[in-house]
Amino acid sequence: MRQLPPFADLRAFLTWLEGSGDLLTVPQPVDLRHEMTALQLATLRANGPALRFEQAHSSGAVAKMPVIANLFGTRARVAAGLGIVLADLPRLGEALAALRTPAPVDGLRDALSRWPMLRAALSARPQIVNRAAVQQGSDIADLTQIPVQTPWPMDAGPLITWPVVITRPHGSAPAQTARYNLGVYRAQVLGPDRLILRWLAHRGGAAHARTWAQAHEPMPVAIALGSDPATLLSAALPLPETVSELGFSGVLRGVRTTLVAAKTVPLLVPAQAEIILEGWVHPGDTAPEGPFGDHTGYYNAVEQFPVMRVSAITHRRDPLYLTTVTGRPPDEPSVIGEVFNDLALPVIRAQIPEIRDLWLPPAGCSYRIAVVQIDKRYPGQARRVMMALWGMLPQFSYTKLVIVVDTDIDPRNWDDIAWALSTRMDAGRDLMVLERTPMDYLDFAAPLEGLAGKLGVDATTKIGAETTRDWGQVMALDPAHEARAMEFVTKFLKKGTG
Missing domain, CATH: 2.30.110.10 (Electron Transport, Fmn-binding Protein; Chain A)
Known part of the structure; x- marks a missing residue:
């Protein structure tokens, strides 16, 4: 290798x-x-x-x-x-x-x-x-x-x-x-x-x-x-x-x-x-x-x-x-953490097969926020993934916020995440709150040293018993038309700005 x-x-x-x-x-x-x-x-x-x-x-x-x-x-x-x-x-x-x-x-x-x-x-x-x-x-x-x-x-x-x-x-x-x-x-x-x-x-x-x-x-x-x-x-x-x-x-x-x-x-x-x-x-x-x-x-x-x-x-x-320096990300440990995030993906998928991608935003201090992309197939699956992730590896016991999204959402793009939260999440239905769970004692937001709450956010499309309403249809253009539009932009518009 x-x-x-x-x-x-x-x-x-x-x-x-x-x-x-x-x-x-x-x-x-x-x-x-x-x-x-x-x-x-x-x-x-x-x-x-x-x-x-x-x-x-x-x-x-x-x-x-x-x-x-x-x-x-x-x-x-x-x-x-x-x-x-x-x-x-x-x-x-x-x-x-x-x-x-x-x-x-x-x-x-x-x-x-x-x-x-x-x-x-x-x-x-x-x-x-x-x-x-x-x-x-x-x-x-x-x-x-x-x-x-x-x-x-x-x-x-x-x-x-x-x-x-x-x-x-x-x-x-x-x-x-x-x-x-x-x-x-x-x-x-x-x-x-x-x-x-x-x-x-x-x-x-x-x-x-x-x-x-x-x-x-x-x-x-x-x-x-x-x-x-x-x-x-x-x-x-x-x-x-x-x-x-x-x-x-x-x-x-x-x-x-x-x-x-x-x-x-x-x-x-x-x-x-x-x-x-x-x-x-x-x-x-x-x-x-x-x-x-x-x-x-x-x-x-x-x-x-x-x-x-x-x-x-x-x-x-x-x-x-x-030597190195540790501080608010980005710092050297957060860069190393990004690489280790990618190395951990196969381990995570082996335990939770429906996970397609996972991002630990560096600004989230390496592990305190996780955005998880899943291949959703049944009601309640997002919650099952949250609980499995929190209990899988010791470092995930310190993850205080887990956001679960569908495969059409890029879990490494904050604009995509914000759109999923805005259109697929209801605060009264899709939040899972845990109390008095293990937490990094350096987290000053924790009400008790070493113990704190966790929040899971289901920002996936709701199916089956998860909703009583018809779900909206995502708008999309014909791929052939989009490809032709890209050719147009590349050939004419960029030439014009040059």
Whole structure:
């Protein structure tokens, strides 16, 4: 499936981007406090390139390493990080669907032809090495020497925004990499050797932390900064629990994942990362995290999260630091979310076959609004789809508004959606309201922290018992006449305006 060359590390990806004219080097001084955020967001919203800041500084002190930003600021670059072009997203989505629910096959030949990625993902084993590029540098003594951004004016301090946090459950061995969890959780720098890990209770890192706390033992943690694109995106993808992010990253990369033993904690870490932070999370050791600007466009509240005590920092010679910014969409996470939306479609269709398309508008903070296009065949079907979607994947339990439309409505076009709402929805009949359901506790509109209502809107044509009135007939011209009209516009009108 992979069409692009393997990107063994972040540098290989940047070299490829530069050759494609999609990397811009910024030689001028740029302040890590707030100014870099403005440049990142302006570039992203102009559909611009990835950025390499050569003179990032804070309080006038220039960083000793370049800062990379806006790496996945376009859908095309996200797809490239997955090793494919945008047109092949549906094929990768089908492979992900097969990882969750493999379809029946007709014999071994059929299995091998249809499931090569499934077989690879389940059997991929990282390669363990004794020496690694990420352990060859010797210049970084503590966290204050890493050029960490302070993105927003009211932020509590420097915030690491692209960390790949590596954990394993208590009772597992360091060599059991299939049991590792890779997650992207923001990390607030508290000082030279302490940072806060903001992992929510339902995330893999928090689940592992609970197993170590129950055993009354500190948990080893490693953080990879500046990982290769396949590792970064695998850590963010909603993969099935049976699939290792480390193994799957090798499938995406086209080259086995290379790991090396950490220096001070019993973990294996990515050998090709730019920087590795090693340390321990002790049971009950927490600190107030935040406030920080979040993907909602608001600052989140201050809350207690675990503290990681850094025991070692290893890095490559002349390392790069990778950063991103989270804020009101569009931002880099929302661009990644758009691509992941398309990847999730085959998984969703496998569970709810009548769904033809689904759009999570980026302005809806990635997952809080869903517009669903269905092939409607019976009364009440739209409501069944709403309930199935809310209960299907964990992220959809946070979707507060679901709008269901017919196949003649483009679910990615707000004008089409508005027309369907205006002509096919009655507020007294077609709204389904749920109360006290799970909700992202960062949603300040929720009346209770972590609990809120949900609204389903049936904007489909009403059939059968859904209505007692004759339904209107949609107006449409003869397709042949429309085709002739398009020829006329193309031939005469455009020529006249030229």
